[in-house]
Amino acid sequence: xxxxxxxxxxxxxxxxxxxxxxxxxxxxxxxxxxxxxxxxxxxxxxxxxxxxxxxxxxxxxxxxxxxxxxxxxxxxxxxxxxxxxxxxxxxxxxxxxxxx
Amino acid sequence: xxxxxxxxxxxxxxxxxxxxxxxxxxxxxxxxxxxxxxxxxxxxxxxxxxxxxxxxxxxxxxxxxxxxxxxxxxxxxxxxxxxxxxxxxxxxx
Numbered sequence: 001x002x003x004x005x006x007x008x009x010x011x012x013x014x015x016x017x018x019x020x021x022x023x024x025x026x027x028x029x030x031x032x033x034x035x036x037x038x039x040x041x042x043x044x045x046x047x048x049x050x051x052x053x054x055x056x057x058x059x060x061x062x063x064x065x066x067x068x069x070x071x072x073x074x075x076x077x078x079x080x081x082x083x084x085x086x087x088x089x090x091x092x093x094x095x096x097x098x099x100x
Numbered sequence: 101x102x103x104x105x106x107x108x109x110x111x112x113x114x115x116x117x118x119x120x121x122x123x124x125x126x127x128x129x130x131x132x133x134x135x136x137x138x139x140x141x142x143x144x145x146x147x148x149x150x151x152x153x154x155x156x157x158x159x160x161x162x163x164x165x166x167x168x169x170x171x172x173x174x175x176x177x178x179x180x181x182x183x184x185x186x187x188x189x190x191x192x193x
Contacts, residue, residue: 084180097138098176
């Protein structure tokens with residue numbers, strides 16, 4: 001059952017068949033949605049898509065890491081990471097869909 | 101940013117589209133991602149990130165209030181991993 005990997009192409013194909021725009025314009029719209037999501041996150045905003053989930057940007061402090069292979073200490077600089085918290089609806093649909 | 105603000109931005113850039121079409125486009129995109137995961141597939145959006153499904157094994161949980169043991173069944177949960185380009189951009193790259 002685990003198998004397929006969908007890409008931008010599959011998303012634009014879905015827009016194409018659902019809305020009836022050209023394939024080209026559908027692809028551009030998918031790209032534009034991803035661009036707006038990314039830009040907002042890079043600007044430090046959280047992005048909340050109802051019934052889908054919330055993307056939030058979190059700040060991580062600097063800490064001393066260790067190379068697990070060599071045991072060497074390496075400084076890990078402060079950085080920003082992105083986390084995604086799925087909505088209840090998404091969790092339910094994913095759980096239900098993968099139940100045997 | 102929330103869903104309606106995203107719809108508004110796309111609508112502003114595409115004055116030839118009706119607002120309700122933009123709403124359908126945005127919904128179709130997010131819904132396709134959710135549906136793919138419900139079907140056990142993953143969605144890889146280069147530069148942005150990848151949505152996949154992770155399996156959580158069955159375990160014995162505990163009711164934190166009463167301390168009672170409860171069987172928790174195996175389940176599948178959505179997972180998102182940030183893409184390299186976006187991760188770099190978040191850190192000034």
